[in-house]
Amino acid sequence: MWQTSLPLIAILRGVTPDEVLDHAGALVDAGFDAIEVPLNSPDWALSVRRLVDAFGDRVLIGAGTVLRETDVDALVAAGGRLMVTPNTRPATIAHAVASGLQVAAGFATASEAFEALDAGAHALKLFPATTYGPGHVKALRAVLPPVPLFAVGGITPDNLGDYLRAGCTGAGLGGDLYRPGQDAGRTAALARGFVAACRAAA
Template sequence: MSQNQKTVRPAAGKLLRGNPVVAVLRAGHASEYAPVIAALAAGGVTTIELTLSTAGVVAQLPLLLEEFGTAVDIGVGTITSLAEAVEVMDAGVKFLVTPITDLAVVEAAAQRNIPVFPGGLTPTELFAGWNSGATAVKIFPASTMGPGYVGHLRGPFPSIEVIPSGGVSIDNAPEWIAAGALAVSLGGPLLGDAFRGGDLAALTQRARRVTKLVAAAVAARNAASGAKK
């Protein structure tokens, strides 16, 4: 992208801004998704990433989008090519997530005003995704860096928005929010055994817990920011 060309950057969805938690779902088949999504939504987690590595995702997308409507933002992750991105955008997904920094995917989503969260780890990868129009960049795998990495990135890139993914737990999610993350992305620590016959009521309780913890962290961060002004 030319330095003289203005970056097109889609805004984060309203639901994610209201509760900055992304649930990452991996199952044996996408037909298993609906009851788990409903249980998460009951606990306040309404931004749902369906992984493209799960069988049947593209076929199930229209059904899931119709079933949950505007109550849940359904996006697709594990996108590794422009063709995959275009296919799911055409199906109506609300956001895209990639495990890699593919600038063609970022720019295609930005041009269609679809929030996109490209994955990366190094400053070079993360800034490249951000500079190409990412809504936020996904620090992946986040467990290798820790929440302090957000502050280090903000030194050279003060406006960059980040979402940690990979190794984020319910208990340490507030630390990432306190460090300045736009949101947190959780898979196994939140989903637990939900796709192995686990108690969906327990999943709803975990969703409520992370929602409460993250909301408190956002409030504390906002209060601290206001006190500095």
């Protein structure tokens, strides 16, 4: 079962180990309790380890853009508990579930969604969400079981409510929340904006 209170996943793509705690602290202060560091970030495993050591008792920490079983093993070794994929690869999903991770599996079509769920995924990630739109979400909800469904890719405070009203549980937030090089103060301000938008749509 998916275990977070705020249905927003912070995506810190490109963050470095030296700055990750400052940005994560800003996110936690704003109310976030799920953070992923994508694998194409510098020394991602060290960032995950530092996040786990600092916030692992109250935040679901993990990695995104996970593509292979070896990536899953590296994530487990770093202490992460969350795996997020951009695609539907049943073998990777099943391996992550067997390794004790919470899994949000990327998908675009109904067929991919059911393949991910059959492999054991705990949540689904529509990606890239804005390519498909809220109407796609509404149509999918007619056939999907009541599993957590996150919109990821192009989600902003202005359109978040549209996806939530269409049937999404929440969203994964990337470039409109964090971009490499921005300071933690900006991350804090953007995080508060997303939390406000999420609560307003509830």
